[in-house]
Amino acid sequence: xxxxxxxxxxxxxxxxxxxxxxCEQHLGHNAMYWYKQSAKKPLELMFVYSLEERVxxxxxxxxxxxxxxxxxxxxxxxxxxxxEDSALYLxxxxxxxxxxxxxxxxxxxxxxx
Amino acid sequence: AQSxxxxxxxxSVSEGTPVLLRCNYSSSYSPSLFxxxxxPNKGLQLLLKYTSAATLVKGINGFxxxxxxxxxxxxxxxxxxxxxxxxxxxxxxxxxxxxxxxxxxxxxxxxP
Numbered sequence: 001x002x003x004x005x006x007x008x009x010x011x012x013x014x015x016x017x018x019x020x021x022x023c024e025q026h027l028g029h030n031a032m033y034w035y036k037q038s039a040k041k042p043l044e045l046m047f048v049y050s051l052e053e054r055v056x057x058x059x060x061x062x063x064x065x066x067x068x069x070x071x072x073x074x075x076x077x078x079x080x081x082x083x084e085d086s087a088l089y090l091x092x093x094x095x096x097x098x099x100x101x102x103x104x105x106x107x108x109x110x111x112x113x
Numbered sequence: 114a115q116s117x118x119x120x121x122x123x124x125s126v127s128e129g130t131p132v133l134l135r136c137n138y139s140s141s142y143s144p145s146l147f148x149x150x151x152x153p154n155k156g157l158q159l160l161l162k163y164t165s166a167a168t169l170v171k172g173i174n175g176f177x178x179x180x181x182x183x184x185x186x187x188x189x190x191x192x193x194x195x196x197x198x199x200x201x202x203x204x205x206x207x208x209x210x211x212x213x214x215x216x217x218x219x220x221x222x223x224x225p
Binding site: 002004006033041042043045048056090092097101102103104105106107109 | 147162
Protein backbone atom coordinates (compact mmCIF):
# COMPACT_ATOMS: atom_id res chain seq x y z
CA UNK A 1 0.00 0.00 0.00
CA UNK A 2 1.32 3.42 -0.95
CA UNK A 3 -0.95 5.47 1.29
CA UNK A 4 -2.97 6.80 -1.65
CA UNK A 5 -6.47 5.34 -1.92
CA UNK A 6 -8.73 5.62 -4.94
CA UNK A 7 -12.41 4.77 -5.18
CA UNK A 8 -14.09 3.18 -6.96
CA UNK A 9 -11.64 0.65 -8.41
CA UNK A 10 -13.90 0.00 -11.40
CA UNK A 11 -16.58 2.17 -12.99
CA UNK A 12 -18.81 1.63 -15.99
CA UNK A 13 -20.80 4.65 -17.09
CA UNK A 14 -22.94 5.72 -19.99
CA UNK A 15 -22.13 8.76 -22.06
CA UNK A 16 -24.90 10.79 -20.44
CA UNK A 17 -24.03 9.90 -16.85
CA UNK A 18 -22.31 12.03 -14.23
CA UNK A 19 -19.90 10.33 -11.86
CA UNK A 20 -16.96 11.24 -9.65
CA UNK A 21 -13.66 9.58 -8.87
CA UNK A 22 -12.22 10.04 -5.42
CA CYS A 23 -8.63 10.06 -4.20
CA GLU A 24 -7.45 10.30 -0.61
CA GLN A 25 -4.02 10.52 0.96
CA HIS A 26 -2.96 10.95 4.57
CA LEU A 27 0.78 11.17 3.91
CA GLY A 28 0.99 14.88 4.64
CA HIS A 29 1.70 15.60 0.99
CA ASN A 30 1.04 19.02 -0.50
CA ALA A 31 0.70 18.13 -4.18
CA MET A 32 -1.83 15.86 -5.83
CA TYR A 33 -2.18 14.74 -9.43
CA TRP A 34 -4.57 13.07 -11.86
CA TYR A 35 -3.06 10.94 -14.62
CA LYS A 36 -4.74 9.10 -17.48
CA GLN A 37 -3.30 5.78 -18.64
CA SER A 38 -4.58 4.49 -21.96
CA ALA A 39 -3.49 1.36 -23.76
CA LYS A 40 -0.29 1.80 -25.78
CA LYS A 41 0.18 5.43 -24.67
CA PRO A 42 2.50 7.02 -22.11
CA LEU A 43 0.95 8.27 -18.90
CA GLU A 44 -0.72 11.63 -19.49
CA LEU A 45 -0.69 14.22 -16.73
CA MET A 46 -4.17 15.76 -16.52
CA PHE A 47 -4.22 18.03 -13.49
CA VAL A 48 -1.87 19.18 -10.75
CA TYR A 49 -2.87 20.70 -7.45
CA SER A 50 -0.33 22.22 -5.10
CA LEU A 51 -1.49 23.39 -1.68
CA GLU A 52 -5.06 22.93 -2.92
CA GLU A 53 -4.65 25.29 -5.86
CA ARG A 54 -4.74 24.06 -9.41
CA VAL A 55 -1.40 24.84 -11.00
CA UNK A 56 -1.57 22.92 -14.23
CA UNK A 57 -4.23 21.77 -16.66
CA UNK A 58 -2.75 20.07 -19.68
CA UNK A 59 -5.50 20.99 -22.12
CA UNK A 60 -7.91 18.45 -20.73
CA UNK A 61 -11.47 18.57 -22.12
CA UNK A 62 -14.00 20.32 -19.92
CA UNK A 63 -15.97 17.11 -19.47
CA UNK A 64 -13.31 16.36 -16.83
CA UNK A 65 -13.55 18.66 -13.83
CA UNK A 66 -11.17 18.33 -10.86
CA UNK A 67 -11.82 19.44 -7.32
CA UNK A 68 -9.43 19.63 -4.39
CA UNK A 69 -11.35 20.61 -1.24
CA UNK A 70 -8.36 20.07 1.06
CA UNK A 71 -4.83 18.76 0.94
CA UNK A 72 -5.92 15.17 1.58
CA UNK A 73 -8.66 14.77 -0.98
CA UNK A 74 -8.90 15.06 -4.73
CA UNK A 75 -11.89 14.42 -6.97
CA UNK A 76 -12.36 14.07 -10.68
CA UNK A 77 -15.91 14.84 -11.78
CA UNK A 78 -16.97 13.24 -15.04
CA UNK A 79 -19.86 14.17 -17.32
CA UNK A 80 -20.88 13.42 -20.91
CA UNK A 81 -17.80 11.32 -21.50
CA UNK A 82 -16.87 9.63 -24.77
CA UNK A 83 -15.88 5.99 -25.33
CA GLU A 84 -12.28 7.11 -25.97
CA ASP A 85 -12.18 8.35 -22.38
CA SER A 86 -12.14 4.74 -21.23
CA ALA A 87 -8.83 4.28 -19.41
CA LEU A 88 -7.15 3.76 -16.07
CA TYR A 89 -7.22 6.99 -14.07
CA LEU A 90 -4.43 7.26 -11.56
CA UNK A 91 -4.16 9.63 -8.65
CA UNK A 92 -0.79 10.47 -7.13
CA UNK A 93 0.58 12.68 -4.40
CA UNK A 94 4.00 14.04 -3.53
CA UNK A 95 5.51 15.99 -0.68
CA UNK A 96 6.15 18.95 -2.93
CA UNK A 97 6.57 19.58 -6.61
CA UNK A 98 10.36 19.83 -6.70
CA UNK A 99 12.04 16.57 -7.65
CA UNK A 100 10.24 14.42 -5.15
CA UNK A 101 8.82 11.07 -6.03
CA UNK A 102 5.10 10.59 -6.43
CA UNK A 103 3.08 7.94 -4.65
CA UNK A 104 0.32 6.43 -6.75
CA UNK A 105 -3.05 4.96 -5.96
CA UNK A 106 -4.20 1.74 -7.56
CA UNK A 107 -6.32 3.57 -10.09
CA UNK A 108 -9.90 3.55 -11.25
CA UNK A 109 -10.60 1.49 -14.37
CA UNK A 110 -13.20 3.53 -16.24
CA UNK A 111 -15.26 2.13 -19.09
CA UNK A 112 -17.56 4.46 -21.01
CA UNK A 113 -20.33 2.68 -22.92
CA ALA B 114 13.00 19.75 -23.05
CA GLN B 115 13.27 16.90 -20.60
CA SER B 116 12.23 13.47 -21.84
CA UNK B 117 12.96 9.78 -21.51
CA UNK B 118 13.06 7.05 -24.12
CA UNK B 119 12.63 3.44 -23.18
CA UNK B 120 14.41 1.52 -25.87
CA UNK B 121 12.43 -1.71 -25.64
CA UNK B 122 8.66 -2.00 -25.49
CA UNK B 123 8.91 -5.66 -24.46
CA UNK B 124 11.66 -7.71 -22.81
CA SER B 125 11.44 -11.44 -22.18
CA VAL B 126 13.83 -13.32 -19.89
CA SER B 127 13.96 -16.71 -18.24
CA GLU B 128 13.61 -17.02 -14.49
CA GLY B 129 17.01 -16.80 -12.83
CA THR B 130 18.66 -14.86 -15.67
CA PRO B 131 19.67 -11.17 -15.57
CA VAL B 132 17.26 -8.37 -16.40
CA LEU B 133 18.23 -5.24 -18.35
CA LEU B 134 15.65 -2.55 -19.09
CA ARG B 135 17.08 0.35 -21.04
CA CYS B 136 16.31 4.04 -20.64
CA ASN B 137 17.91 7.09 -22.20
CA TYR B 138 17.11 10.57 -21.01
CA SER B 139 17.30 14.05 -22.42
CA SER B 140 17.74 16.97 -20.07
CA SER B 141 19.31 20.39 -20.18
CA TYR B 142 20.24 20.19 -16.50
CA SER B 143 21.14 17.50 -14.00
CA PRO B 144 17.97 15.47 -13.87
CA SER B 145 16.10 13.53 -11.25
CA LEU B 146 15.32 10.09 -12.61
CA PHE B 147 13.02 7.37 -11.35
CA UNK B 148 11.96 3.84 -12.18
CA UNK B 149 8.42 2.75 -11.39
CA UNK B 150 6.84 -0.69 -11.69
CA UNK B 151 3.19 -1.45 -12.42
CA UNK B 152 1.78 -4.91 -11.88
CA PRO B 153 -1.44 -5.83 -13.73
CA ASN B 154 -4.45 -3.80 -12.60
CA LYS B 155 -2.38 -2.01 -9.99
CA GLY B 156 -1.02 1.49 -9.53
CA LEU B 157 2.62 2.46 -9.92
CA GLN B 158 5.19 1.68 -7.27
CA LEU B 159 8.52 3.45 -6.95
CA LEU B 160 11.47 1.10 -7.47
CA LEU B 161 14.29 3.61 -7.10
CA LYS B 162 15.30 7.20 -7.72
CA TYR B 163 18.42 9.13 -8.67
CA THR B 164 18.86 12.68 -7.41
CA SER B 165 22.53 13.48 -8.12
CA ALA B 166 24.03 11.61 -5.18
CA ALA B 167 25.60 8.19 -5.90
CA THR B 168 25.45 7.21 -9.56
CA LEU B 169 24.61 3.60 -8.71
CA VAL B 170 21.21 3.50 -7.10
CA LYS B 171 19.83 0.49 -5.30
CA GLY B 172 16.11 -0.04 -5.16
CA ILE B 173 13.60 -2.50 -3.84
CA ASN B 174 13.30 -6.16 -4.83
CA GLY B 175 16.95 -6.41 -5.87
CA PHE B 176 16.77 -3.85 -8.67
CA UNK B 177 19.41 -1.22 -9.28
CA UNK B 178 20.14 1.43 -11.87
CA UNK B 179 23.25 3.31 -12.89
CA UNK B 180 23.24 6.94 -13.95
CA UNK B 181 25.71 7.45 -16.80
CA UNK B 182 25.94 11.08 -17.82
CA UNK B 183 28.29 10.41 -20.74
CA UNK B 184 25.75 8.02 -22.24
CA UNK B 185 22.64 9.87 -20.97
CA UNK B 186 21.38 6.52 -19.74
CA UNK B 187 19.68 5.19 -16.64
CA UNK B 188 19.29 1.47 -17.28
CA UNK B 189 17.54 -0.77 -14.77
CA UNK B 190 19.10 -4.13 -13.91
CA UNK B 191 18.57 -7.13 -11.70
CA UNK B 192 20.98 -10.07 -11.46
CA UNK B 193 18.36 -12.79 -11.36
CA UNK B 194 14.75 -12.50 -12.53
CA UNK B 195 11.88 -13.87 -10.51
CA UNK B 196 8.44 -14.74 -11.79
CA UNK B 197 6.98 -11.97 -9.63
CA UNK B 198 9.04 -9.40 -11.57
CA UNK B 199 6.74 -9.74 -14.56
CA UNK B 200 5.18 -6.28 -14.90
CA UNK B 201 5.35 -2.98 -16.78
CA UNK B 202 8.32 -0.75 -15.94
CA UNK B 203 8.42 3.00 -16.46
CA UNK B 204 11.46 5.26 -16.61
CA UNK B 205 10.61 8.79 -15.47
CA UNK B 206 12.40 12.14 -15.52
CA UNK B 207 11.60 14.89 -13.06
CA UNK B 208 10.81 18.22 -14.71
CA UNK B 209 12.04 21.64 -13.62
CA UNK B 210 8.63 22.57 -12.24
CA UNK B 211 8.58 19.40 -10.18
CA UNK B 212 6.28 17.26 -12.30
CA UNK B 213 7.28 14.06 -14.05
CA UNK B 214 7.50 12.87 -17.62
CA UNK B 215 7.00 9.17 -18.16
CA UNK B 216 8.51 6.89 -20.75
CA UNK B 217 6.27 4.66 -22.82
CA UNK B 218 6.99 1.66 -20.62
CA UNK B 219 8.68 -1.72 -21.02
CA UNK B 220 6.72 -4.90 -20.45
CA UNK B 221 8.86 -7.54 -18.76
CA UNK B 222 7.89 -11.17 -19.24
CA UNK B 223 9.57 -13.85 -17.13
CA UNK B 224 9.48 -17.41 -18.46
CA PRO B 225 9.70 -20.40 -16.12
